[in-house]
Amino acid sequence: MSTSTPSKVPDIALRDGTTIPQLGFGVFQIPPEDTVETVVRAFQAGYRHIDTAAAYGNEAEVGQAIHAAGLQREDVFITTKCFNDDHGHQKAKQAFKRSLEKLEMDYVDLYLIHWPVPSTDLYVETWQAFIELEQEGLVRSIGVSNFQPPHLARIAEETGVEPTINQIELHPQFQQAGLRREHADRGILTEAWSPLAQGQVLDDETITGLAEKHEKSAGQIVLRWHIQLGNIVFPKSVTPERIEENFDIFDFHLTDEDMGAIEALDAGERIGPDPDTFVRP
Ligand SMILES: NC(=O)c1ccc[n+]([C@@H]2O[C@H](COP(=O)([O-])OP(=O)(O)OC[C@H]3O[C@@H](n4cnc5c(N)ncnc54)[C@H](OP(=O)(O)O)[C@@H]3O)[C@@H](O)[C@H]2O)c1
Numbered sequence: 001m002s003t004s005t006p007s008k009v010p011d012i013a014l015r016d017g018t019t020i021p022q023l024g025f026g027v028f029q030i031p032p033e034d035t036v037e038t039v040v041r042a043f044q045a046g047y048r049h050i051d052t053a054a055a056y057g058n059e060a061e062v063g064q065a066i067h068a069a070g071l072q073r074e075d076v077f078i079t080t081k082c083f084n085d086d087h088g089h090q091k092a093k094q095a096f097k098r099s100l101e102k103l104e105m106d107y108v109d110l111y112l113i114h115w116p117v118p119s120t121d122l123y124v125e126t127w128q129a130f131i132e133l134e135q136e137g138l139v140r141s142i143g144v145s146n147f148q149p150p151h152l153a154r155i156a157e158e159t160g161v162e163p164t165i166n167q168i169e170l171h172p173q174f175q176q177a178g179l180r181r182e183h184a185d186r187g188i189l190t191e192a193w194s195p196l197a198q199g200q201v202l203d204d205e206t207i208t209g210l211a212e213k214h215e216k217s218a219g220q221i222v223l224r225w226h227i228q229l230g231n232i233v234f235p236k237s238v239t240p241e242r243i244e245e246n247f248d249i250f251d252f253h254l255t256d257e258d259m260g261a262i263e264a265l266d267a268g269e270r271i272g273p274d275p276d277t278f279v280r281p
Contacts, residue, residue: 009049012189012230020077021047021049022232024047024048024232027056027236028051034238038243042247048075048076054099059103063105078103079111080108081111082126106138110140111133111141115146115275116151127161144163144166147163148275166179169192169194170226171201173266173271174268174269180229202218207262210258210261219242227249
């Protein structure tokens with residue numbers, strides 16, 4: 001197949017010695033019937049990192065897209081996630097097995113606890129199962145998603161194992177400076193979900209002004225801001241031109257002044273659920 005050069009995406013080192021491509025492709029809300037075609041298109045554009053989850057209902061199609069694109073398992077970095085009703089030692093292991101079967105793989109690159117669900121208080125037990133999955137060689141790296149500082153502190157204190165990554169809501173309107181500092185202190189990498197605020201930030205005047213200045217699209221400006229902050233990102237799109245455009249962000253640089261202008265857009269407002277209370281979609 002003809003592809004862009006994947007090597008222009010930086011690889012970031014995780015604390016466990018593995019690496020992750022800093023730019024990937026997210027498949028939340030892509031219906032299963034459209035997933036193979038869309039993910040193959042992403043592979044053709046050059047993406048080699050896919051972010052899926054059991055709860056997205058399209059793990060099987062992500063696995064099929066690798067074969068359909070003529071790629072080998074080791075060519076791609078695959079993340080999936082354990083959902084809220086699968087917390088607990090045994091349930092998490094069973095959920096992982098189901099994900100692996102759907103993906104038709106014998107390992108995943110990164111497995112995340114999707115939400116902490118403090119109300120059931122099973123995330124430490126779930127984390128222990130994750131540690132074992134990594135020890136068994138079924139998962140290359142283990143991490144969490146939507147964890148707040150007290151949740152991060154508890155799993156580290158009770159198991160002695162820090163996550164490699166915390167995947168959190170993060171975009172210009174919700175920049176999470178405090179949580180990013182906490183990650184840096186703990187040696188945890190930050191993944192930014194809804195990096196484009198699901199499109200809501202793209203008509204902001206500051207962003208469109210920077211797009212004009214750099215002769216790039218608003219989406220490219222926001223993604224470039226994430227890359228320069230050091231965030232790992234995986235924008236979602238089903239639109240062929242956007243899939244290509246979102247990958248084409250490594251030939252320009254935002255100045256300190258540009259970065260400051262975007263920093264000033266932080267409104268501290270989530271568009272997604274609150275991790276302290278979220279139980280189900
Ligand atoms: N861990 C979690 O709890 C969690 C939660 C949410 C998301 N995620 C992950 O993060 C990924 C990305 O987040 P997301 O899907 O919520 O939102 P997003 O990537 O911020 O935004 C996707 C939306 O923006 C549009 N879009 C994409 N590129 C664009 C561009 N260049 N110009 C204009 N519009 C553009 C897309 O439209 P079209 O598709 O119509 O082109 C889609 O409506 C997900 O797919 C998932 O992997 C994780």
